Amino acid sequence: MTSQSETRRFVSGVVEGFYGRPWTMEQRTELFKREQKWGLNTYLYAPKDDYKHRMYWRDLYSAEEAEQLIALISAAKEHEVEFIYAISPGLDITFSNPKEVAALKRKLDQVREFGCRSFSLLFDDIETEMCPADKQAFSSFAHAQVAITNEVYQHLGEPETFLFCPTDYCAAFCTPNVSQSSYLHTLGEKLLPGIDVLWTGPKVVSHFISVESIDEVSSVLKRAPVIWDNIHANDYDPQRLFLGPYKERPTELIPKLRGVLTNPNCEFYPNFVAIHTLATWCKATADGGERDVEMSDEGQDLCYSPQRALTLALTDWLQDFLILDQPGGPRHAPAHLKKESSNEESMQTAVGEATYVPGPGENPLYTAEPLTLQDLTLLSDLFYLPYEHGPTARTMLQELDWLQNNSWAATAETDKTAEWHSRAQQFDEMCDAVVQMFNRLSNAPNRNILYDLYNYICDIKSGIGMAREHVKKLGGLSQPSAQLLNDDPEPWGFRGGLSGEFQRMLPCHGNRDLFRHPPKTAVYSIRPYCPEDKTEVQRIFKEMQREKSEVPTIAKPHLISDCLSTGDLIPSPQCGLVLEDEVGMCGFALGLTNVKPAAAKMKMKVCDSVLRDFPVLVTMQLLPRVTDPAPAKRMLTSLLSSIRSCGSQGAYCELRECDRRMLDFYAKLGSFKTIPMAGLPDDIIVMGSRL
Structure with missing residues (x-):
């Protein structure tokens, strides 16, 4: 092979x-x-x-x-x-x-x-x-x-x-x-x-x-x-x-x-x-x-930066948009691209007819602004990838979600009123950037590219326009728009079609939306684990087991990491951290440096060959409300740093196949790789990282 x-x-x-x-x-x-x-x-x-x-x-x-x-x-x-x-x-x-x-x-x-x-x-x-x-x-x-x-x-x-x-x-x-x-x-x-x-x-x-x-x-x-x-x-x-x-x-x-x-x-x-x-x-x-320093900070591929590759592609693509000699292209190039007059161009104006110049108080001539790299970056953000919106699109969705959830502050005299109107103004500016991008795209010389994009950019412009009007209405800045849904909406004011009707009738509708629960702004704190945290750690572990288990937890074989989470085993000194938000504890990361005696105590087998390279066991759990992976990554990085300072050269974790969230988390870190470990059930995956 x-x-x-x-x-x-x-x-x-x-x-x-x-x-x-x-x-x-x-x-x-x-x-x-x-x-x-x-x-x-x-x-x-x-x-x-x-x-x-x-x-x-x-x-x-x-x-x-x-x-x-x-x-x-x-x-x-x-x-x-x-x-x-x-x-x-x-x-x-x-x-x-x-x-x-x-x-x-x-x-x-x-x-x-x-x-x-x-x-x-x-x-x-x-x-x-x-x-x-x-x-x-x-x-x-x-x-x-x-x-x-x-x-x-x-x-x-x-x-x-x-x-x-x-x-x-x-x-x-x-x-x-x-x-x-x-x-x-x-x-x-x-x-x-x-x-x-x-x-x-x-x-x-x-x-x-x-x-x-x-x-x-x-x-x-x-x-x-x-x-x-x-x-x-x-x-x-x-x-x-x-x-x-x-x-x-x-x-x-x-x-x-x-x-x-x-x-x-x-x-x-x-x-x-x-x-x-x-x-x-x-x-x-x-x-x-x-080596890409920018991406290494994100825990991504050190040899390839998607964002940098995107910028290179969009920079090259911009030149294609500016090509004038395409079938069906505009009769004239925009002013910034216009070449010296040719005989053919001069024939389009009647002999002796002067170029029109608006008089005082009349509308100025419309001038198409040139398309920019920022426009194409915004376009990419709005139409990104199947499982992910681009940064600007995510920000717009987050802002709209916040403005709707805090709409009470728009007209009340509270500490949040000024913040609401400030964020509403920022949202309006982002919407305006989309409209301006649409206008510049519509006037780009290369019509072939535009015609492939046109249905999509018209659709997103319409959707953002309705969101913009909705925010203005929440702030008391405008009357309800005809575009917004009412008892008798125009057909272009909502996404329809028979397919849409069927989807709305199904119980699973929306369960795969990329942004069905927009992340709120949250402040997380990480602190060392202490004995008093045992009860909360147990609660989080049991809650996550219930959510992930297809069979009762009691029927599942216990792992050493389970015993660490339930309190049957105590984490090693300086090898425990907890994550807290404004509600309370929402996650934990624990480490065990003395795995072999702990396994003997719990009557479990552990593979000596694995322990030679990965002598430390780590386990981590996060409640579903932790939607931002950054604090979880910081917590695990801090734990591994503490383990490394104690002289250990590697750590491993035990994961069940049904725990797709944590499997994806470790896989995206890049440093954890799947390793074989004999004696474990078929549904257990072991991943290790050299420190």
């Missing part, structure tokens, strides 16, 4: 694999130019709505279609981009029928005649139930797919690049899990070693992709996967667009992967940021490159 991936170049680039209108040939050629410029090397042709790629996969391309594909493959070669042709026969293929296999070979042979040398077989998003003929011929769905894939791969002469997309292409689809998936094990054992496997990560649209998760799937597949990354894909929701940076994928993944292909937004032009930041990420290495 490792030797093979080391001998071949890292696959990096774009997969056109979304549902919706495929990109045009001109756009794809432009993509190749950008990939070459930014250092990416691959394009995977897999548009779901190319009928002859998926639905009518048996049909050969016509002469006209062949001419287009030949030109496209040639353009890719010209720009040093590897063109991979993908075909998706899984909707209706009969694996056991030799005629079907022959049809598949014939189709790929035709594309090979076009000059294509790299191929991919995709079996994603299809039914897993085999037809009776296939059930009789193959012992499983995986065996059927492997048989036809290996045969086609060998028929094509075992090309250097041949990708296979499994039906279970993410951890969430695997039964019962990745390590025990018979489907994946069959692929790993039976697929020929030269065939690479596509993988989207923990989910179809993965928030995080950890090194540990890739190690796990690589072990099962017996090869490093190629990530098909849907982090910027928007084909599942017409109201979403993603202009945030490539992130939550540590650069430590790079040597463990065969490659990364981003499957981005359906709209071509807004993908500038997604592809540009992926290129920046691909250039980073886990053990090289410039």
Whole structure:
């Protein structure tokens, strides 16, 4: 597995694999130019709505279609981009029928005649139930797919690049899990070693992709996967667009992967940021490159800063917005871009007609202000990533939440009245910045980019406009706007459609909103643990166990960390901290340096090999009301610093699989890695950190 991936170049680039209108040939050629410029090397042709790629996969391309594909493959070669042709026969293929296999070979042979040398077989998003003929011929769905894939791969002469997309292409689809998936094990054992496997990560649209998760799937597949990354894909929701940076994928993944292909937004032009930041990420290495002090302060990747990559991308993208010679572009460039008059321009004004100059007291001429980097940064913040709003968007939501919750102070004469009006003014200024950004975008010379963005920016402008009017009404500064909901609202005053009606009728509506509980401004304090805190620590531990447990707590096996939290074991000196907010204790972090005697006391086994590298046990719990990870991170950092000052070189923690919140917390820290420890239940994960 490792030797093979080391001998071949890292696959990096774009997969056109979304549902919706495929990109045009001109756009794809432009993509190749950008990939070459930014250092990416691959394009995977897999548009779901190319009928002859998926639905009518048996049909050969016509002469006209062949001419287009030949030109496209040639353009890719010209720009040093590897063109991979993908075909998706899984909707209706009969694996056991030799005629079907022959049809598949014939189709790929035709594309090979076009000059294509790299191929991919995709079996994603299809039914897993085999037809009776296939059930009789193959012992499983995986065996059927492997048989036809290996045969086609060998028929094509075992090309250097041949990708296979499994039906279970993410951890969430695997039964019962990745390590025990018979489907994946069959692929790993039976697929020929030269065939690479596509993988989207923990989910179809993965928030995080950890090194540990890739190690796990690589072990099962017996090869490093190629990530098909849907982090910027928007084909599942017409109201979403993603202009945030490539992130939550540590650069430590790079040597463990065969490659990364981003499957981005359906709209071509807004993908500038997604592809540009992926290129920046691909250039980073886990053990090289410039260390990013800014990101190290956040506990993030030391080799790649998403924010810095975003700024680089937006700076380059701004130049594209200012390109004038686009089809459908404005007749005149804005004043700051206007070149010297040409003969063509002079003909647009009647001979002898003077340029209009407004008179005294008349309206001045409208002048379109130039688009700025700040405008594009704001645009990115408003349309960031699937699991995260950008900084400005988060601030606006927080401010609106505070203004609504404290609206009583707007008209009352209290200490908070001045603060309310000050924050309302700041919110209004942020809303105005969005409006101004919209105006400058609308007047940008490059209309192609604008048309891809227009529906989205109109929508956000409308939503922010209603919020702005609502705040003014709360402050008694305006009459209720016609846009605000009333007994008979205009249809453009609310988000509607049949889909919206169905969602509002379902009990789960809103439980996945990114901002359903906006964090309030809170002050946290961290202090040393004392014996009197034992009862509160027990209460927090029991409350969190009840919230996370799918079975009664008493039925779950106790861990050493449980005993530390329940008070059955006492934390070591200077190895205990508690977190408090204005309500009271809301979290704790405890350490145990003498693990071995403690384990003997509680009649538990502990792995000597682990204790040699990680002699200290730490445990931490936080109540759900602690929505800000910063104080938790400070508390754990302080505890580990105290442990390190005592001479210890490592610490470990015990986590249950159901505790996704703490698992994500430790994973995002970056310093804690999963370590094997024998003798523990299957649902226990042990993570260690060298100090």
